Amino acid sequence: MLAQIKRLGADSLLYAFMNVGTKLIAFIMLPIYTNFLPPEKYGVLGLIDNWTSMLTFLIIFGTDSALAFFYFDTKDKEKRLEYVRNVMYFRLFIVFLLALIVLIAGPWISQVLLKDANYVNLLYISIATLFVDSVTIVVLMVMRFDFITKKVVVYTILKMLLMAIFSYLFLKYFITTAEGILLGRLLGFGIVFLLLFPSSLKYLKPKINFSSLKEILKYAAPLVPASLAFWVIANASTFFLQAFHSTKEVGIYLAATRLATIITLLTSGVQMAWRPYSMSIKDKKDSPLLFSKIYLGLLVLGIFGIMAIATIMPYLIVILGKDYYHAYQYVAIVSAATFLNFYYLIISAGLFFTKKTTAISVTFGIVAVVNTVLNIVLIPEFSIWGAVASYLIAYMVANVFIFRKSQQAYFVPVSFGKMAILFVSMIAAVVAIIYVQEKDLNWLYIIAAWLFVILTVVVSRIDKDFRRRS
Template identity: 25%
Template sequence: MIIDDLKRLAKNSLGFSIGTLLSQAIGFFLLPIYTRYLTPADYGILSMAGVVTSILMIFLLFGQRGAIGRFYYDYHHDPDQLKDYLSTICLAVGLISLTACIIISLLGESIFSTIIPDVPFNPYLILAIWTALLGIPLNFAFILLQVRERSFTYSAINVAQVLVVTVLIIFFVVVLEEGALGSLKGQFFCSIIFLFVALFYLKKDIAITFDLNKFKESFRFGIPLIPHMLAGWITTLTDRLFLNLYCDLSIVGLYSLGYKFGSIMNIITTSINFAWAPFFMSKATTEGEKAKPSFSKITTYYMALIIFVGLGMVFFSKDVIHIMTVPAYYDSYQVVPFIVLAFILNGMYYMVVNQIFLLKKTKLLATITFSGAIFNVILNILLIPRYGMIGAAVATAITFLFTFIGVFIASNRLFPIKYEYARIGKIIVIGIVVYGISLVLPEYDIPGDIILKSLLILLYPVGLFIIRVFTDEEIKQGKEYATKTLNRIIKKTDS
């Protein structure tokens, strides 16, 4: 039943969301520190180092995080086969990645000094390189927790990691006053600590064994995910490179801060996808065609939710930035609406991309997403020189739309699902109307602005009920489930 599917998804989504949101909240605790102890140029250095860590992680993992997320369902019924598979992948990725990082550390200075001339290779980028390598085992631990739907354990480790890195960064940045270098040191030492956490979790799943056939099969699936993930990196991070090229590090810092606020939307949609992907895979592999009506309805509810959350992100971003930062960073709010829109579109992409993974058509996915990345580069070249960080944000949103449309067309040909287009259309229209109203509202001081926008955002759910997006039966089931849940809570409280 759909209510059971929603309960399962809600439980795991909540588990993943709690961890990621708490992690983000702890991360936001660093913003007042960053904006007071670091200059915008320092923040730009951190952003560039983050780019290096992100792109290296793509290549060092060889697409095997995605491969494990798919092949787990082929082997989980046989513990010995699963252990052979996981051992093979961990051993292969570990040895190849270690060798690659040694070579990059020895020979990379001449390359990086050309690509990122404003950031010294030693020590900044050296730390970024080895932070990426040390994070590989934790990536494997996280994907296993995800496919096993152990969302609260995943979140506990995630929150612990953020707490540790926060304490370390405060020590190096505030106490030792080491600036951007201190932040990178904190991330590096945290990665060492959680390397051992990951190995402790993985010890029951891996052994010293290697299966050549499993290696070939998994890498055949995973290698096309490198251009796919590289495309994601190009879309979400090369805007900083172009801003650095056409503007300066201060603009990169402003854009990065605004992007950080807008990416809260990405944290929410990604957390839901952590629950959605294993749910989709397990249900599609066991029920086949019978699962499609459930997928369709859940997509409708998901759209209603992420647009509501996105409106909240946009409405309150300016006030939050003014509260949490100093005047030098205030203009960063301008990019938030475009970044939120981009990640709403990316959230829609999450709902349709799993069909491609299910049928192991990763080459097709790589073709679509890499085409989107090339399109993004073209848009950045056209828009950033003229419009600066606004151009970068607009390019990101347009690219996510392009990629979503391509993946939607492909996935619906491979594994057709009859989505509720009329209801989804109504949801989008209400969202656009509410956002349009916000553009013509007068500006007040921060308390007044928050009150007015809090009232405005309530128009969204009201509008959904006015135009009858939800059926009477759905409303009835929702009320019954809410009543049962409330009664259970009251009984537990009384006891």
């Protein structure tokens, strides 16, 4: 048992290193991209990335979770191999269908998506990248299942690193457009594909069991709506911005959202550790009280993290280049939504303990509709602020519903009203800070905003909650 615990700890540390490493590479590349690409061109890249994200969702179709279930459900090596082949060929079949559609209707899709049929080459490159990455992802997923953790970490970081290096080289010496980045990405992913190709040969043997494939798809299909909902909430606003305004607004909004992921450097480690930790202690007598302290502690940490982002952003945003300066005003609010995207995983503990996770899928399905309606209503009038508000409101609604459902399943003695007041007070203070920065008012007003939040925390007496013993 001790050996298993040590392996879990070692693997968790390696995956945490991988997670932070890939995020840091993406964060470092952001100012490189924005200094080479003006907002219009960066907006094109963002739209292609969101298009690729949507296609990736279609290709995966919930088969990652399904393969994990069936792979560990059998000890038969041949049966495991059969499941992996079925998933591999299902994904490649979807890639083939998508490639066919792009070959036939590429210029029309480019015109609708990017308002320019001449960008069709970007669609071709994205499909080619999806092909090589689809094979790579399946191979790495099986390595993860077989606990070959070091190789997973090395190849994942190598893939991101090669993508970054080649994208930079293409931008600097060959093509100063989104096409340069996409070609660099294809080359980087392609090299990792070639390195993993010997390992993938056994999964590419043309031998499909349609009975097993049916099992996999039957398991996977119910997971698809939740994945689609997450995609809509995260990405739909960019397409509405493109439709109602311009690619320039898309570029500025995406630069802000990418920079807002700085908050995940604080939350990603907790996110990876939370599920096994919470599951391991859920049946202990004092666990609900401990969870209440964790809920409040993480919320307060997030609140002051977002406040700090709002305060420093006008100085940090300069790394993106002068064309993106005004993106600073959106970053803190998007960071708040990004934090809520993490926080719902914490406060939904009761739903996982009692196997009532369907409530999460239903909630995000409803919230995706709410988000879409808000985008349609707010973006035409308020442009980027409409997209930002839609994103934040969507995750606020999701957290409220999920917390209520989780409390019904597994009660944690924590005040919803107190948490809501703390979060809303922070949002009000962040809006005030942004207003002061936009109007170039005295910096003492920013200190006043901080004092307001600190006073709210003090008055709420969360110190009593942390000292509570029963």
